[in-house]
Structure formats: structure tokens, C-alpha cells
Amino acid sequence: MAEEKKGFFKRLVSGLTKTRDNIVAGFDSLFTGYSTIDDDFYEELEEILIMGDIGINATTAILDRLKEQVKIRNIKDPKACKELLIETIKNQMTVDSTEYEFENRKSVILVIGVNGVGKTTSVGKLAGKLKDQGKKVILGAADTFRAAAGEQLTQWANRAGVEIIGGQDGADPASVVYDAVAAAKARNADVLICDTAGRLHNKKNLMEELRKIYRILEREYPEAYLETLVVLDGTTGQNALVQARQFAEVANVTGIILTKLDGTAKGGIAVAIQSELDIPVKYIGVGESIDDLQKFDANSFVDALFDIHPDE
Ligand SMILES: Nc1nc2c(ncn2[C@@H]2O[C@H](COP(=O)(O)OP(=O)(O)OP(=O)(O)O)[C@@H](O)[C@H]2O)c(=O)[nH]1
Numbered sequence: 085m086a087e088e089k090k091g092f093f094k095r096l097v098s099g100l101t102k103t104r105d106n107i108v109a110g111f112d113s114l115f116t117g118y119s120t121i122d123d124d125f126y127e128e129l130e131e132i133l134i135m136g137d138i139g140i141n142a143t144t145a146i147l148d149r150l151k152e153q154v155k156i157r158n159i160k161d162p163k164a165c166k167e168l169l170i171e172t173i174k175n176q177m178t179v180d181s182t183e184y185e186f187e188n189r190k191s192v193i194l195v196i197g198v199n200g201v202g203k204t205t206s207v208g209k210l211a212g213k214l215k216d217q218g219k220k221v222i223l224g225a226a227d228t229f230r231a232a233a234g235e236q237l238t239q240w241a242n243r244a245g246v247e248i249i250g251g252q253d254g255a256d257p258a259s260v261v262y263d264a265v266a267a268a269k270a271r272n273a274d275v276l277i278c279d280t281a282g283r284l285h286n287k288k289n290l291m292e293e294l295r296k297i298y299r300i301l302e303r304e305y306p307e308a309y310l311e312t313l314v315v316l317d318g319t320t321g322q323n324a325l326v327q328a329r330q331f332a333e334v335a336n337v338t339g340i341i342l343t344k345l346d347g348t349a350k351g352g353i354a355v356a357i358q359s360e361l362d363i364p365v366k367y368i369g370v371g372e373s374i375d376d377l378q379k380f381d382a383n384s385f386v387d388a389l390f391d392i393h394p395d396e
Pocket residue numbers: 197198199200201202203204205206227230233280281282283343344345346368369370371372376
């Protein structure tokens with residue numbers, strides 16, 4: 085477990101290289117380039133944060149807190165500000181451990197998002213993780229829209245060593261969810277994870293489809309704790325925020341899975357999401373294999389971003 089986390093941290097550090105070049109390089113020249121902490125200093129810092137996809141809300145919150153602490157602690161040297169900035173960003177991103185309640189209960193995880201963001205892959209990785217925790221996991225292949233989607237999820241089910249309930253291509257997704265719930269109940273599963281279709285829905289279709297799925301879940305499986313995770317592609321930056329907002333309008337979104345943080349220059353979006361949307365990032369993905377998903381941890385994310393190795 086510790087080894088696995090260490091490996092993941094390394095992949096995260098290397099995955100965030102471009103983001104680091106984008107944000108942290110700017111910090112370094114800021115902290116060494118200024119001799120006093122003045123308005124220009126704060127202005128340049130603000131610009132770096134905004135350009136780094138951290139978002140207006142988070143940037144404002146980070147700056148406010150930083151200014152306050154600089155005053156309270158009577159900090160004069162910009163270099164001494166760096167530690168404080170790192171601490172402030174961490175504070176801004178911390179996820180409450182109660183956010184993973186679905187791990188402790190009989191639950192259904194509904195995974196939604198636009199096409200190609202990494203839904204099916206994340207469902208597979210998540211199944212592997214929960215299975216490793218000793219849970220009985222069942223997958224529901226409710227993407228009946230894209231040909232071969234069921235086949236792709238079946239491969240993941242095999243990799244994770246869990247059962248899958250599928251439907252015919254073109255079948256009603258809600259009917260697949262119905263069958264999957266029946267299987268979950270019959271086998272006394274701990275977690276049912278449902279993959280969904282990622283076509284670029286118009287809002288009305290999406291609402292209609294989700295409403296049908298929610299109705300089945302409420303009616304057939306009221307005892308299950310419902311978690312709705314939106315998958316966002318970390319390489320799309322601000323566009324990911326727009327998508328998350330749209331989904332939050334039609335579903336009770338309880339968390340975010342942020343994928344493809346390996347190799348993006350826009351990893352700062354992880355900081356933005358929470359403060360712009362007030363929805364926690366619960367998992368991050370840094371690659372295509374089954375171990376490349378972990379719970380989001382603000383401390384290690386920011387350490388990885390700044391390439392700080394706390395254990396070494
Ligand atoms: N590098 C990288 N690739 C990823 C990650 N997550 C998913 N992918 C890749 O992204 C591509 C799309 O992933 P899928 O899981 O099929 O995405 P999807 O949202 O299910 O797509 P649709 O079902 O077509 O809407 C695949 O090639 C995945 O291997 C990640 O964290 N990092």
C-alpha cells in the first residue's frame with residue numbers, strides 16, 4: 085500500500101511537469117525577483133495563479149489569506165512567502181474524509197461525463213481499488229449507446245476481477261441499471277458502479293436519461309447510498325469547469341474524478357474546481373493502467389506540484 089502510494093506520487097510528480105513549468109516556474113522568478121512584498125508583487129502572483137488555471141475564486145481566496153498571514157506573521161521577505169503560499173493552496177483544497185462515505189456503506193456510484201473524458205477507464209480503476217479493499221463490486225454497463233462500450237468495460241471487469249451486468253447495444257440505459265441493481269441485491273454486493281454513455285447530450289436528453297436512472301435507483305434500491313461522480317479531463321482546463329457546472333445543473337453531483345493529469349499543463353484546474361464549484365475532487369487519474377487512480381489528497385498534490393518530497 086505504502087509502495088503503491090509512493091509509485092503513484094512519483095507518477096504524479098512527473099505527470100505534473102508541464103503544470104509545474106507553467107505555474108511554479110513563475111513563482112520562482114517572483115520569489116527571487118522581488119525584494120519587498122508590495123502591490124506589484126501581489127499583482128504578479130495573481131497573474132501567475134490565473135494563468136495557471138487556478139480560477140478567480142481560488143486565486144482571490146489564496147491571495148486574501150496570504151496577505152492576512154503576511155501581516156499577522158510580519159513577513160517582509162518574498163522568499164519567506166513561498167512556504168506560506170504552499171500552505172495556503174493546501175488549505176484551499178483539503179477534502180473532508182466524510183466525502184468517502186460510499187466506501188463504508190452499501191452504495192451505488194453513478195459515473196457521468198461527456199465523451200472521451202475517461203469514464204469507463206475510471207470505472208475500471210475504481211472497481212479494482214474497491215475490490216482490493218475486500219469489497220464485492222458489480223459493474224453496470226449502462227453505456228448502451230457507443231458500440232463496443234460494453235466490451236471495453238468487460239475487459240476492465242476482468243482486469244479488476246469483478247462481475248459485470250450489461251445490456252444489448254441500443255438498450256435503454258435505465259433498464260441496464262435495473263438489471264444491475266437486481267444483481268447487486270441478489271449477490272449482496274457492497275458497491276454497484278454504473279458506467280454511462282458520454283455522447284454530448286443536449287441538456288434535455290441528459291436530464292431525461294438521468295431522471296430515469298435515478299428513479300430506478302430510488303424505487304429499486306433505496307437502501308443504497310448514492311454517489312454521483314462527474315469525470316473531467318484535466319487537459320481541458322477551464323472547459324472542464326464549464327462541463328462540471330452543466331452536469332451539476334441536472335444531477336446531484338457529489339464529487340469529481342479528474343483524469344489525465346499526466347502530461348497536462350493545466351493541472352491547476354484541480355485547485356479551481358473545488359472553490360469554483362464547491363464540489364470536491366475525490367479521485368485523480370495519472371495514466372491508463374489500473375493503478376493510475378488514487379484518492380485526491382491536497383497535501384500530496386501540492387507537494388507533487390512543487391516537486392517537494394516530504395518523505396525523503
Ligand atoms: N493519459 C491518461 N489517459 C487516460 C486517463 N484516463 C483515461 N485515459 C484514456 O482516455 C481515453 C478515453 O477513456 P475512456 O475511459 O474510454 O473514456 P470515456 O469517457 O468512457 O469515453 P466514452 O465512453 O467514449 O464517452 C482512453 O484512451 C483512456 O485510456 C488518464 O488518467 N491518463
